[in-house]
Amino acid sequence: MLYLNIHQLHDRKFKITQIARELKVSRPTIYKYLNMTFEESKEYLEELQGKGKKLDPYRDWIIAWLEEYPHLSAAQIRDWLLERYPDLVVGESTVRAYVKELREIYQIEKKVMVRQYEAIPEQPMGKQLQVDWGETKQKTTEKKEIKLYFIAFVLAHSRYKYMEWQDRPFTTRDAIRCHENAFQFYGGYTEEIVYDQDHLITVSENAGQLILTTEFQSYVIERKFKVHLCRKADPESKGMIENVVKYIKGNFADSRVFSNIEDWNKRALQWLQRTGNQNVHQTTKKRPAEVFPVEKQHLQQVSSLLSYESTNVQSITRNVSKDNTIRYKSNRYSVPLGTYIASDNQVFIEVKLSEPQTLLIRKQLDGDVIAEHRISIEKGKLIQNRNHTRDRSKGIEEAKQRLIPHFKNQERAASYLHEICLRYPRYRRDQLAIIQDAIQKEPKWIEAALFKCIQDRLYNANDFRDVVHHLKSSSIESTAKSNRPVLEQVSKGGILVTTRSLETYTSILGGTQ
Incomplete structure (x- = not known):
């Protein structure tokens, strides 16, 4: 059938590429069959069948699987074979080539499983705010490369955006501070806030019962908003914010040169005013800046900044390992023995950027420095103070x-x-x-x-x-x-000979005098 199909399409003036696309076979296979007569093609197939291949004993199984489940990959076929025949030893490339050949011979096209997405109704004004994090690599004015981190917010109805950047990873306290700044930017906050399953705010999702981090849970109780946590592999519920993250990376951050974090955040706000919130949104066909004033009236009023979130603390948390070290940029840095406690193994680190760059480690956020290290530019090293080792x-x-x-x-x-x-x-x-x-x-x-x-x-x-x-x-x-009873010692030829008394021998023999 493959031979006939190739020749029929070729007779209809199809190009080789078109035939390959139509029949889902490679171009070398098409050339091979075009240069054969019908009898030669039969002999070729018979020769292939007579030659025998390693997977021929399992041919019927493989064909049956492919016909029933056309979307199966060669890797899945191999796994199913190994499950049914544990002693089978076969390489991935062998299975891949064999499955490809069977698909061509029997014209079993691999079907791609396409996920069907459902359109999400537009959210009412003041109902929902979506939040997500992102990171980029930027060139600096010193011709170096630096990693930057940002948090993005978007109102689900008006698509009005806000973002804030840092030159270090976010902590839960940073996330809370940025929330407060976003609420001040919007002039209020929504009934619910949508998040991805991020470790900064959540510990786990226990069958719908959210377990938030202690610090973020306190913040949610203080601000009284509803948390909606997206399920894994569910882009529908947070598609808006994902698009915003891509938009920020591809428009604002792309090819922009970094000088310092204050200037970068200033330019980010200018970009939002000029472009991010000014351009017409492709879905709503409206400018977010024009819709936002109306939605703002539906936001819940926000009080002044909460005191404990408003401070921008330049500290990052790290967990202490059992060997009393922490990890920072692919290296291990020691802390004093006894710092690790199973119930409380978190410390705060602060990076001093002045040369030489120094790493400060504290047990409490505002506590004394328990360890200080010069930051190593190498990787995989253990940087250890002598006074941190056991004496x-x-x-x-x-x-x-x-x-x-x-x-x-x-x-x-x-x-x-x-x-x-x-x-x-x-x-x-x-x-x-x-x-x-x-x-x-x-x-x-x-x-x-x-x-x-x-x-x-x-x-x-x-x-x-x-x-x-x-x-x-x-x-x-x-x-x-x-202690031996010696009566006398007689020297005979230089050898001392000890003479015992008669009483000694009679006592040993049990006799009497």
């Missing part, structure tokens, strides 16, 4: 001080233990533990052992222990000899 020498010194008083000559003992620690820096604790064990078990012999070890330069805890055992064993043996 391992303190524990060693305490261990030595516990051992020294057991010796009469404490000065000699201190010198001996110090030398051992110098020779075995990685095993200091083990060495001291061995000596401590010897002291506890045989305190009587440690003084003599210390003298012997220093005399023979045996600076090793195992040697000290062995010397203690040797002295004890020698003493026991010597005591046993001295």
